[in-house]
Amino acid sequence: MWLTGFDSLMPEGRKAPWKFLPRLGTHLSVTFGEPIPPHTIRAALQREAIPDSHPAQNVQSWVSEKGTVPALVAQERDVQAEEESRRIRSMVTDVIQREVEALGTRVSQRMLDKP
Known part of the structure; x- marks a missing residue:
């Protein structure tokens, strides 16, 4: 819009x-504007494959600092899921922003072209 x-x-x-x-x-x-096709968003997400950002060595350092392994593994999963969710939202927002800017350019051009 x-x-x-x-x-x-x-x-x-x-x-x-x-x-x-x-x-x-x-x-x-x-x-x-036209709805953004799902394949456009899917393509942006596939271009930015989400890497594993927490190597196993982090768990070992957490064990010495914070306690039991099962609790730390669950906490690590929660942290990874939250980071992945933020990154996905950011990528989808980038796609939407580009589409809105393109719509604004088209609208502005039409307004300039009017006599």
Whole structure:
């Protein structure tokens, strides 16, 4: 989704009481782009294969610091799952951001092309 005109509706720097009132007659635009195909997101995730970021030696150092092996292995799994989840969300957000920027470019170009 791409929004235009909202900077004209309530521009910064106006004095009170006008800064609290929207400008009448302002042209606003809300443009919805095409849905992002799942294969686009899947391809981005496959390009960035998620490596194993915690080698076995970390577990040995945790044992000496924190206690029993089963608890540490479970904790290690939780940490890995959380890191993997963050990384996946970040990659999906990057794909969405690129698509929104492309939509904004198309909308802006159309607005410039209008007589």
